[in-house]
Structure formats: structure tokens, C-alpha cells
Amino acid sequence: MFDFLRHWFQGNTTAPSDTTSGTPAEGVSQPSPTAPGTGIHYDPLLPQRLLDDHRRIESLFADMVAAAHVRDVVRLRQALDGFATALRGHLLTENVRFYVYLQHTLGSDAENTALVHGFRREMQQIGRVLGDFLQRHGERETWDEAGWSRLSRELAELAPVLTKRIETEETILYPLYLPPQA
Numbered sequence: 001m002f003d004f005l006r007h008w009f010q011g012n013t014t015a016p017s018d019t020t021s022g023t024p025a026e027g028v029s030q031p032s033p034t035a036p037g038t039g040i041h042y043d044p045l046l047p048q049r050l051l052d053d054h055r056r057i058e059s060l061f062a063d064m065v066a067a068a069h070v071r072d073v074v075r076l077r078q079a080l081d082g083f084a085t086a087l088r089g090h091l092l093t094e095n096v097r098f099y100v101y102l103q104h105t106l107g108s109d110a111e112n113t114a115l116v117h118g119f120r121r122e123m124q125q126i127g128r129v130l131g132d133f134l135q136r137h138g139e140r141e142t143w144d145e146a147g148w149s150r151l152s153r154e155l156a157e158l159a160p161v162l163t164k165r166i167e168t169e170e171t172i173l174y175p176l177y178l179p180p181q182a
Helices: 002-010 046-070 073-105 110-138 145-176
Strands: none
Touching (some): 046 073, 046 145, 110 145
């Protein structure tokens, strides 16, 4: 069971061989070179997984906005829980598999290394803000007018920040994720 976690953290997404054909499961990447000085493998499927995470996060954020608009507590709690889970998983993947990999593979490129470091710091700040938001509203017992108003105001403030961050990651940061040079 823990082999899965070890493989995930190392970036090894290789599936066990099919016992009948000896081939890896379909859609699973093969072992690849590691980032210099790490055990983190290049994963050609990682950028698409991160893009898929973004679509899920955007969808759950839209569900929160819609639930707040109609003041549906049950739907809001589901969206908050789903958003929290998706966001935490995405941030963990980015921090462990993406940023560390990039910092090691771009080590000799000072300009891009500084860019990646800046993105990582900024994402940590955004993650803290989103974590505070999720804690504040996810643990709310009762919803009065002030609570709904605050939630709606905060969602309106977070939407452009989240949108801009996702667009920036997808257009500037993710294209930097390449196999290490031999």
C-alpha cells in the first residue's frame, strides 16, 4: 500500500505490468530521467494532470458561487469540501513533483529559476489565503445575512486572483516542464 505513496512522491507513475502481456497499463507513463540531484522522475503526463486539476478547481469554485447565490447550504458545503480536497491535492502535487523538479532541472538557468521560485512563493501565499477562506466558511455552523454577504464578497475577490493564477501557470510555468537534458 505504501509503495503507491513512495512511487507518487518520487514521480514514478509506472504501473505494474499486466501479468498476461507484460506491458504497462494503458495511459500510464514509463520511467524517465530524474531531475538532477533528486529522485523525481520527469512525468510526461503531469502537465495534463495539472491542467485537469485546474478545470476541476474552476468547476468547484463555480459551484460555490452558484450555491452562495441561491443560499443552498448543503450544496455549498459539498462544493467547499470538494474544492478543499482538489486544491490541497493540486498544491501538494505542484510543490512536491512540479516545483522541486523545475528548480533542479533549471538550476543553471538563473532567470527561469528565479521565475519558478517567485511563482512558488506566490502560490504559497495564495494557498494560505484560500486555506483561511476554506476554514472560515467550511466550519461555519450557521448562515445568517452577514455570513452570506461575507462569503459572496470573498468569492468575488478570489475569482479574479484564482483565474489569473491558473492562466499564468498554464501559459508561462507549465511550458517550462521538460525532460532533463542529458
